[in-house]
Amino acid sequence: MSLIRSWVESANDPECDFPLNNLPYGVFDAGQGPRMGVAIGAFVLDVVQVDHGLDPSLFAAPSWNAVMAAGPEVWAALRARLTELLAGEAHRTAVEPHLVPLETVQMRMPFAVTEYTDFYASKNHAVNVGTMFRGAENALPPNWLSIPIGYNGRASSVVVSGTPVQRPLGQLKAPDQDLPVFAPCQRFDLELEMGAIVGQPSSGMVSVAEADDMIFGYVLLNDWSARDIQAWEYQPLGPFQAKATATTISPWIVTKAALEPFRRPTPERERPLLPYLAEPGPMLYDIDLSVGLAPEGKAETVIARTNYTHMYYSAAQQLCHHTTSGCPMRVGDLLGSGTISGTTPDSRGSLLELSWGGKEPLTLDTGEPRSFLEDGDRLTLYGAAKGDGYRIGFGACSGTVRPAAAAELPTA
Amino acid sequence: MSLIRSWVESANDPECDFPLNNLPYGVFDAGQGPRMGVAIGAFVLDVVQVDHGLDPSLFAAPSWNAVMAAGPEVWAALRARLTELLAGEAHRTAVEPHLVPLETVQMRMPFAVTEYTDFYASKNHAVNVGTMFRGAENALPPNWLSIPIGYNGRASSVVVSGTPVQRPLGQLKAPDQDLPVFAPCQRFDLELEMGAIVGQPSSGMVSVAEADDMIFGYVLLNDWSARDIQAWEYQPLGPFQAKATATTISPWIVTKAALEPFRRPTPERERPLLPYLAEPGPMLYDIDLSVGLAPEGKAETVIARTNYTHMYYSAAQQLCHHTTSGCPMRVGDLLGSGTISGTTPDSRGSLLELSWGGKEPLTLDTGEPRSFLEDGDRLTLYGAAKGDGYRIGFGACSGTVRPAAAAELPTA
Numbered sequence: 001m002s003l004i005r006s007w008v009e010s011a012n013d014p015e016c017d018f019p020l021n022n023l024p025y026g027v028f029d030a031g032q033g034p035r036m037g038v039a040i041g042a043f044v045l046d047v048v049q050v051d052h053g054l055d056p057s058l059f060a061a062p063s064w065n066a067v068m069a070a071g072p073e074v075w076a077a078l079r080a081r082l083t084e085l086l087a088g089e090a091h092r093t094a095v096e097p098h099l100v101p102l103e104t105v106q107m108r109m110p111f112a113v114t115e116y117t118d119f120y121a122s123k124n125h126a127v128n129v130g131t132m133f134r135g136a137e138n139a140l141p142p143n144w145l146s147i148p149i150g151y152n153g154r155a156s157s158v159v160v161s162g163t164p165v166q167r168p169l170g171q172l173k174a175p176d177q178d179l180p181v182f183a184p185c186q187r188f189d190l191e192l193e194m195g196a197i198v199g200q201p202s203s204g205m206v207s208v209a210e211a212d213d214m215i216f217g218y219v220l221l222n223d224w225s226a227r228d229i230q231a232w233e234y235q236p237l238g239p240f241q242a243k244a245t246a247t248t249i250s251p252w253i254v255t256k257a258a259l260e261p262f263r264r265p266t267p268e269r270e271r272p273l274l275p276y277l278a279e280p281g282p283m284l285y286d287i288d289l290s291v292g293l294a295p296e297g298k299a300e301t302v303i304a305r306t307n308y309t310h311m312y313y314s315a316a317q318q319l320c321h322h323t324t325s326g327c328p329m330r331v332g333d334l335l336g337s338g339t340i341s342g343t344t345p346d347s348r349g350s351l352l353e354l355s356w357g358g359k360e361p362l363t364l365d366t367g368e369p370r371s372f373l374e375d376g377d378r379l380t381l382y383g384a385a386k387g388d389g390y391r392i393g394f395g396a397c398s399g400t401v402r403p404a405a406a407a408e409l410p411t412a
Numbered sequence: 413m414s415l416i417r418s419w420v421e422s423a424n425d426p427e428c429d430f431p432l433n434n435l436p437y438g439v440f441d442a443g444q445g446p447r448m449g450v451a452i453g454a455f456v457l458d459v460v461q462v463d464h465g466l467d468p469s470l471f472a473a474p475s476w477n478a479v480m481a482a483g484p485e486v487w488a489a490l491r492a493r494l495t496e497l498l499a500g501e502a503h504r505t506a507v508e509p510h511l512v513p514l515e516t517v518q519m520r521m522p523f524a525v526t527e528y529t530d531f532y533a534s535k536n537h538a539v540n541v542g543t544m545f546r547g548a549e550n551a552l553p554p555n556w557l558s559i560p561i562g563y564n565g566r567a568s569s570v571v572v573s574g575t576p577v578q579r580p581l582g583q584l585k586a587p588d589q590d591l592p593v594f595a596p597c598q599r600f601d602l603e604l605e606m607g608a609i610v611g612q613p614s615s616g617m618v619s620v621a622e623a624d625d626m627i628f629g630y631v632l633l634n635d636w637s638a639r640d641i642q643a644w645e646y647q648p649l650g651p652f653q654a655k656a657t658a659t660t661i662s663p664w665i666v667t668k669a670a671l672e673p674f675r676r677p678t679p680e681r682e683r684p685l686l687p688y689l690a691e692p693g694p695m696l697y698d699i700d701l702s703v704g705l706a707p708e709g710k711a712e713t714v715i716a717r718t719n720y721t722h723m724y725y726s727a728a729q730q731l732c733h734h735t736t737s738g739c740p741m742r743v744g745d746l747l748g749s750g751t752i753s754g755t756t757p758d759s760r761g762s763l764l765e766l767s768w769g770g771k772e773p774l775t776l777d778t779g780e781p782r783s784f785l786e787d788g789d790r791l792t793l794y795g796a797a798k799g800d801g802y803r804i805g806f807g808a809c810s811g812t813v814r815p816a817a818a819a820e821l822p823t824a
Contacts, residue, residue: 182736
């Protein structure tokens with residue numbers, strides 16, 4: 001597949017994140033409140049203002065949930081119509097007045113997150129973390145090669161790129177102490193992930209193929225993690241407050257349709273999967289990912305580069321597994337892939353791994369050492385699938401760490 | 413406190429769950445679709461039809477979320493007005509036509525569950541389960557006496573009493589097998605809990621006192637649990653599909669106001685709590701609880717009796733802890749207390765404990781043995797706070813187990 005040309009010239013630049021092949025969906029605010037938009041080149045199209053051909057009620061709320069709920073035929077119709085409007089010079093006069101320069105807008109949450117589930121499905125990440133905590137011989141839990149392990153996260157804490165993230169307070173217990181203290185997190189971390197957005201509901205169990213059909217699109221996702229809070233709280237029922245401070249997503253929903261040319265298979269299995277998890281076709285995507293860290297007032301260092309194909313389980317497999325117990329899925333559910341780490345030290349998707357539990361601090365290009373995040377650090381995820389003369393970009397997924405709340409804690 | 417008399421005579425019966433002191437909120441359907449109602453005696457009051465004195469928009473949707481969001485002053489005003497209408501003979505003529513016999517209505521979900529969190533906060537339960545899995549000396553996890561341990565559950569699977577519950581499918585691995593199979597759960601269980609409903613939102617950390625103010629009311633809650641799915645999946649990130657089949661709640665929200673006379677303190681601490689978890693007053697309630705199990709077509713046996721005061725942490729402490737990381741709480745969030753077990757063998761709130769992991773099956777009054785739930789079993793929770801000549805009842809929290817889906821599983 002090659003570039004589809006648009007009369008929006010900036011969309012034809014091979015380095016542009018938003019060519020006509022992409023058409024990602026977001027919610028923007030240019031000073032008149034939140035509106036539904038589509039990114040094209042250096043602009044966002046105020047989609048409600050153009051002859052999109054769909055029921056206007058789908059655009060009544062500033063969120064993409066109603067379009068998602070309308071189903072795959074509507075998804076295809078909207079994409080076809082937008083392509084027509086932005087490719088054909090004939091429509092330029094009618095459409096061009098509704099293009100707003102991206103640099104003048106604030107992005108908002110593109111959809112209302114119904115429920116949020118986070119997985120643990122990159123084998124390199126699981127082996128790295130397991131090796132640190134349990135030694136190389138017991139790195140992978142016994143169930144890992146059979147189950148796309150996941151846990152329920154907190155939808156209320158999902159925020160859009162650009163939202164500041166306050167360092168959490170919590171119970172911390174040092175290994176040499178008997179009792180915990182209540183204090184600001186000292187090992188605040190990122191997790192580089194992709195998020196899959198459920199666009200159709202289910203009741204009862206669905207197959208992997210049906211699950212893939214239910215997915216509307218993907219975002220970049222940073223699951224901020226308080227490693228010290230997690231270490232003390234997570235046995236026996238899993239991470240809770242360690243993961244509830246914030247989860248940042250990129251502002252543009254990149255549709256499954258835009259990613260079609262980049263489908264790739266999951267890896268060979270070391271242990272046969274149970275039949276219900278078999279995939280009918282390739283369900284991962286070739287998406288280059290990177291992480292940038294900029295200390296306050298300083299330049300950014302790229303601290304990791306990896307690719308979405310380093311997953312052991314696809315989002316479709318995760319979603320299928322999520323329904324096995326009869327769990328109903330709803331429009332707007334968000335599934336985090338789990339931290340995506342490659343095989344090399346510089347392809348690890350968390351500081352926990354990059355600094356090997358803090359024992360091997362990174363040195364940023366600007367000279368600072370980093371084991372975990374410092375106040376003022378700006379953390380940004382980047383992602384793009386790269387085609388022939390074009391790229392399907394996600395836009396930046398960014399957040400800056402603010403200091404913890406004052407030590408005078410509320411008490412009874 | 414003693415009975416407040418109503419002109420609805422059935423409400424003055426000392427054995428009635430719904431005297432004027434109670435006034436619980438639900439959503440009923442008498443054949444004209446779902447409507448907001450208040451239980452009084454043997455009736456439900458169609459509250460929209462009476463002169464309730466509040467903004468009608470609070471009653472626009474058939475759910476109590478808008479009233480909750482309106483805040484404590486509205487909560488108090490509505491309770492005062494309903495008491496006036498149902499106590500004073502002067503209002504009888506206007507109000508009586510809007511009483512619908514309870515036996516003629518179907519109950520619906522009383523509120524939309526925003527997010528669902530489940531805790532693990534009865535010490536007897538934690539010790540029982542820990543003893544079975546890790547031995548008596550390591551029964552309590554090291555963090556248990558410091559943290560009200562919780563995990564995020566799945567709001568989409570919360571259902572109202574009366575909804576059938578289908579036995580889940582899932583990955584099961586027998587201790588003597590190397591690999592799992594995909595099959596119907598064989599150790600399907602109940603968990604006797606109370607649910608606290610968050611009626612006001614928060615951003616940032618709140619104190620225990622503020623948390624108590626945010627709670628609107630309580631329901632009975634059965635957190636159906638697939639013990640065999642849980643055993644294989646739960647390491648390292650906690651229970652997931654084992655808890656996602658269904659969580660059943662009782663249909664009436666019993667308000668905090670109705671429960672005021674029954675406040676009781678949490679127990680003495682074996683290890684001092686961190687100051688943020690200290691309680692400014694008694695925050696548990698003296699509520700008698702019981703569990704009934706009826707095999708298909710047979711009479712019910714009461715298999716457990718316990719009391720809500722057997723909790724180590726109150727809902728207010730749990731809600732405070734939930735906010736420590738900055739996690740925003742929203743109107744309609746539901747917090748499960750965790751399984752409530754007393755100190756005696758017949759006061760345990762799960763079959764896992766009652767049958768001691770299946771090793772000591774119960775014998776029902778009708779002669780059947782039970783280690784875990786069988787298809788066709790109807791499981792019902794009951795609860796009431798008992799005052800001087802009256803009771804604050806919750807109504808039954810019931811569900812019947814249906815067979816698992818056919819073994820022909822969807823595959824790719």
